[in-house]
Amino acid sequence: MEWRGTGILLSVRRHGETSAIIDVFTEDMGRYAGVVRGGTSRKIAPILQPGAQLDVAWRARLEDHIGSYAVEPVRSRAALVMGNRLALAGLNAVTGLLSFCLPEREAHAPLYRRTEQLLDLLGQDDLWPLAYLRWEVALLEEMGFGLDLSACAVTGAREGLAYVSPKTGRAVSEAGAGAWVDRLLPLPPVLRGDGDAPDHEIAAAFETTGYFLANHLAPDLGNRPLPDARGRFVDAFTRTL
Template sequence: MDWRDTGILLTVRRHGEAAAIIDVFTESHGRHAGVVPGGAGRRLSPLLQPGAQLDVSWRARLEDHIGTYTVEPQRSRAAAALSGRLALAGLNAVTALLAFTLPEREVHPALYARTEPLLDLLGNDDLWPLAYLRWELALLEELGFGLDLTACAVTGATEGLAYVSPRTGRAVSRAGAGDWADRLLPLPPILRGEGDAGDAEIAEAFRTTGHFLEHRVAPALGNKPLPEARARFVDLFSRRSARS
């Protein structure tokens, strides 16, 4: 069994004295692990950094074996990731969430198509937070937990939408919320793709997407805790928004 693909390096761990096991989110084969002979060595280890874009060739005797990778770096994102704390935290959040949520070897071409350009924005701190928010919405959709923000779940109205039901992920209008408003999640306009969002509005939107990642996605994956990398990124960004 063998194939060749392009992908984003998610995780690296040492295997034996000189090899490494890498987890790559590939365009046509999903999240896929494999052994890189010499991957922990002096030549390859600097190139095998999370977020790197790789050309990978995978080979195994049987399809269900872990197999081995031959890797050719296409581009590194290390310089962009190290350009600032927000960029590094953002990269860590993306790679951690992909490694956490995606079943191994399950193909997600639409999500891949959104992830590669998102990572190419690393270092652009003005554009990154909104792009990342839209990526989280796409991730929820891909996992079967997409939000329905088109009309009020209570009244059917399409105007005055201000909340999201934490149970159903559907929009709720101010009129429909009534006495339950304080139990609902915020629905800032940017979640519906409306207007130019400031940092404070994006930070508010992260509260809503974070709820569904933590209380819907994580339980569906066996109640494993959501990766801390996501919370670190949101906290860092929220502190920036509070200063602005």
């Protein structure tokens, strides 16, 4: 079996003396692992940087084998994060979360396209945090844990929405919160796509999306902890406020 496509390199690990095993996220084939012969060589190793866009050809005798990759660079993103702490943390958060939550060999084309667009914004620190927040919301939805922020879960109102239920992911209004207000998560306007998206609202929104990543998505994946890279990115961002 064999296939060819373009993908985003998620991770690299050494395999034997001279080879590497890489994980690549492609639009049509999903997250796919394979061996790159000579992947630790001076010629190939610089190409195999997480976040890089690669043209890959995968081949195996049988479909359930790990297979081998031939790789060609399409676009490196290393220069976009060099010397930029926030950009590097953001890149690591994206590749870490995708490696964490994507099932192997299952296509997620809309998420792939959104991820490619997000990574192309690396280094644009004025745009990146909001774009990343929207990507996390899309990731939750793609994984089956989408937030419903259209109306209050208690009253049905579409105005005055201020909270998110940590249990259902649905919006709750000021009027509907009642005695449960201390148990609810914040719903800053930016999370609904409203307003000017100031940084302090984005930081508050990360608290909410982070809750659902850690307490809904992660338990569904065997109760593994979220990648530390996500927390490091949020910390790097909040330190800029």
